[in-house]
Amino acid sequence: MTQYTHMVGARTYAFADLRTLMARATPARSGDALAGLMASSAEERVAAQMALAALPLATFLNDVVVPYEADEVTRLIIDGHDAAAFAAISGLTVGDFRNWLLADDVDSAVLAAVAPGITPEMAAAVSKIMRIQDLILVAAKCRVVTAFRNTIGLPKRLSTRLQPNHPTDDARGIGASMLDGLLYGSGDAVIGINPATDNLAQIVKLLTMLDQVIDRYAIPTQSCVLTHVTNTIAAIERGAPVDLVFQSIAGTEAANRAFGIDLALLAESRAAALSLGRGTAGDNVMYFESGQGSALSANAHHGVDQQTCEARAYAVARAFKPLLVNSVVGFIGPEYLYDGKQIIRAGLEDHFCAKLLGLPMGCDVCYTNHAEADQDDMDNLLTLLAAAGCTFVMGVAGADDIMLNYQSTSFHDALYVRRLLGLKPAPEFEAWLQAMGISTGAALPAQFQRALEGIKP
Template sequence: MTHYSHSIGGQTWRFDNLKEVLAKASPARSGDGLAGIAAASDVERVAAQMTLAEIPLKQFLVEAIIPYESDEVTRLIVDSHDAAAFAPVSHLNVGDFRDWLLGEQADEAALTALAPGLTPEMVAAVSKLMRVQDLVLVAQKVRVVTRFRNTLGLRERMATRLQPNHPTDDPAGIAASILDGLLYGNGDAVIGVNPATDSTSGICELLKMLDAIIQRYQIPTQACVLTHVTTSIAAIERGAPVDLVFQSIAGTQAANASFGIDLQLLQEGYEAGLSQQRGELGDNLMYFETGQGSALSANAHHGVDQQTCEARAYAVARRFKPLLVNTVVGFIGPEYLYNGKQIIRAGLEDHFCAKLLGVPMGCDICYTNHAEADQDDMDMLLTLLGAAGVNFIMGIPGSDDIMLNYQTTSFHDALYLRQLLGLRSAPEFEQWLARMDILKQDGQRLHLGRQIPAAFRPVLERLP
């Protein structure tokens, strides 16, 4: 086993393995402290970061932080590594790789070509050496474009997931939230409902409702009910109109087992979705959600720090060519990300790592009500992610999800970010907004109209 060390001020810090270096080098967060793997002091953290900077990237290909024999995610990472794609940076250590990423040679074409040659542990490692501005600067170089009924991830575009959750899955309540979101230009990433129940019959009814709305108004977007992959497969077998197949995923085999999944089951869900042939522009049809701390909360982290575990989940995601992936960054709670500072850092790390791995990354910019965070913190992360080129964010009435009981971003927040940074909707969705008179053309500028489009007025009349 390889041991690592670094001396600071006459004191030598020793680390037993690569896994320990990664954990001790990670910026402070409550989850790693809870796991007992965090640096004991800022000096030890700096020593670990300086040690990490000197480790060759090639070392990550020979020293597995979770054994190959006991973890199928490790096997996926190792077996799918593209040595040819890795070649341009194979001679670098982690610190040199950071410098390379910040340099002009690391442009969009170079980073896109490099993605199959990077492992999650490599990108997690380099993220630990980066400031916030570094995470933003490098991530904005990369665009990961996906297609189903529209085109997501293009430069100068930012999509939104319209999230019309309801605590009882009441159709009228869901419809009202969908209408509200569409009128604010939300919903191009997906109209996605977290169901209050997981019964297959109930899921099928929600799927039919969402499909009816999309078909009636010919909206160039996709629907998803965020249920377990087995329920989506069952719904497909019943003939329900399934656009996207959803699943929460994590970065270890044991953590995925706690979700009731493995790679084979995800493959079955992927193939079931493909069998529907519902995509019009492409066949990216998987939707994954992740979050730092999920492996630790399932006692399935193997002593690996939560940010590296999170990056490993992106290897699972990219295996299935997803349309959408997002980190629900502050949802798991303050036990894992204690305050606004930790949530902001984690969201930027997740976005950075996913983009370098070729994953179409969005973010649920959120916090639970018992976290030491507030909406000002979320405004900062929202703005930073917009500058970093995030693929999509959430759009929820009033920022308050009344079914899941957490705080996230509103329909208005998307308008703010689009106006501030000159971002636009997915092109096909933007054209639909213009046809529906939701968007108005004012010279070269598009803005929301002031009146309810005539096509939506019958819906309003039927709502309670």
Template sequence: MEYSHILGGIRYGFSNLRDVMAKATPFRSGDALAEIAARSAEERVAAQYVLANIPLQHFLETPLISYETDEVSRLIFDTHDAAAFAPVSSLTVGEFRDWLLSDEATGELLSAIAPGVTPEIAAAVSKLMRVQDLILAAAKIRVVTQFRTSIGLRGRLSTRLQPNHPTDDAAGIAAAIFDGLLLGSGDAVIGINPVSDSPTAVKRLLAMIESFRNRFEVPTQSCVLAHITTQIAAIEQGAPLDLLFQSVAGTEAANRSFGISLSLLKEGQEAAQSLKRGGVCFDGSVGTNVMYFETGQGSALSANAHLGVDGLPVDQQTLEARAYAVARHFSPLLVNTVVGFIGPEYLYDGKQISRAGLEDHFCGKLLGLPMGCDICYTNHAEADQDDMDSLLTLLGTAGVNYIMGVPGADDVMLNYQSTSFHDANYLRRILGLRPAPEFEVWLASNHFSRLSLDASSPALLTGELLDRLLPA
């Protein structure tokens, strides 16, 4: 297949599909770092013209990363659902974009075709979309998952309560949990990034959240975001683990740099499912989604694990979409792109971070994932909280499943800027969104009232209440 286009009297040629995908991508610093970005706006437009005319079927015949040497590629091709793909199989990428934005493409139909959409197809069509296109198409799709709460329902916005502490201090973590719950945060998960990656530390933190959750009968789930092998070891020691966490990427080599494989993820999923800790949700079903994955554009490039079949780099946004194939395989409760955390080498400023967040959310939803977003930036990026306010509002309009709730939006352990409990309440108020139904009932209950009373008592200030909450 020829990959070229004449624009303004100049013929722009592209060596292969990987090159077209890279050059068609809206500019970002990571692709420039990898020396695969379009060299001019004109070349980018020419690549987008070429991409728009490529049949979707071509992506099923032309792997960007070798099937023989990459288990993520094998997963993508071996699990592709041809029947689900059939309604759109005759379209080009440009026609697929037009169809996604049409009234014909309802949320129900988009959910039905999800098993037939490959990550490369999702990434390709996103490269032809404006910001409003990414929002409009994603807003149609609802992906609902359940453990003790039901996340992703239309008209709802959930939050991960993120009470990190730079020394894993139990009292500091418990105080942050109090703060978040009192402000209506935590219905997606109470998730702690631990300083110490040891089974003993993980078990202690999980036991603390379990004590807290049981004392106030909070309908939520807990997670300590240690390495998957550490969490499996904690399960073997009897830890009360709800969700099993792992960061994942879009190539076998990048996942290997994380110390994981598809078989290890399967082992972890089976270990977490064996505990049968899911609760009865509002519709009477018992929650069974036990996995929590985080991703981020640039992770494969940063690990030097980003090369395609021709030995040259694949663009970071396509590799990010491939990470969603890994996540999709394990039916997770939660997936989120930690969009600005990797730094300005990959997403330089607020504009690039915002575009990437909307792309990630759209691609994940199109692939059938329960997408959230850590709307964030590092302190050396050319971004600020105004940029995050804009992305927060755009993602809320696009129907994001959940966001982060960090005390003051400033994570003092990971040293980056995210969104706060108050930011979630702003978004719920301005868009008329509500928490997960099980959590909403709890907020109106006497259990929440008792939490409020305890939090305002002198006992909290003296540490007596926290002592009662912490496991021996």
């Protein structure tokens, strides 16, 4: 185990191992303070960041933050590392890597070629020494394109997840939210429901209802009921019309076990979804969510800071070629991200790290009502993420999810940022909006609303 040191003035700071160095270098956040991992002072944080900047990237291939023998995520990262892709940056330190990423000649094609050679710990390390403007500028150069019934992640596009949650899974309530969202041009990333119950029969009803709407109006999008992966596999076995398989994931084997999953189960679910052949534009069938603090909340963080744990979750996602990934950045609560400042920084870190690793990364720009944050903070983060090329954001009626009891972004918020920055939905969905008269100002077909209101699961 290697000890790392750095001198500031006459004082030498020592960091017992790589995970300690990474934790002390992390910008301040409440979760790391809760875990006893945060730097004790701004001076110690700067010393750790300077020591980290001098560290060769190759170090992360030999000195792991979670033991290889004890963790299948570590084994996935190390065994799946692409040495050929890494060759272009293998001689760089973390500080050099930052400068390289910001260079004008490092464009989308170069970043895509290098992505398989970047480990999550490398991405997390470089993010810790970057300013917010650095995180935005580099992420904006990353281009990750995926497809199922439409094409996500193309330049000058911002997709949205239409999230019509209802506290009792009422069909008319869900239908009303869907109609509202579609009229605002929301839903090209996915129409995704967090069910109020994990009852399998109800999951199948919700999947069937979504499929009816999409099929009747030939909407070029995909549906998802965000239940546990085992429920989705069971629904597929019952013949349910499953488009995307959803699962919350984390960055350690133990944290994933707390979610009731492992890598083998995720592989099984992907194979089940692929067997249905429901995609028309592509075969990316997985949808993953993650968030800083999930490993710590399960006491499964192995002494690793929450942002590095989060980046490791992206290795899990990357292995299964997802259509969509997003961080629910402020959802876990102020115990992990205390206020708007911490949420904004974390959201941009998560987006940067995932894009750097080659993922189609979105963000649930959100907060809980007991956090020191408000909608102004969300406006700031939404605008910064859109400038950074975020793949998709959430669309929730009124920005207030009445089932999950948290604050997110509304249909209007997505429309605002699309208009501000000249962004459009996925091209197939954009064409559908025009054909339906939604984006052209033409009269909406009268039967559209009547049929949506009449659908019963």
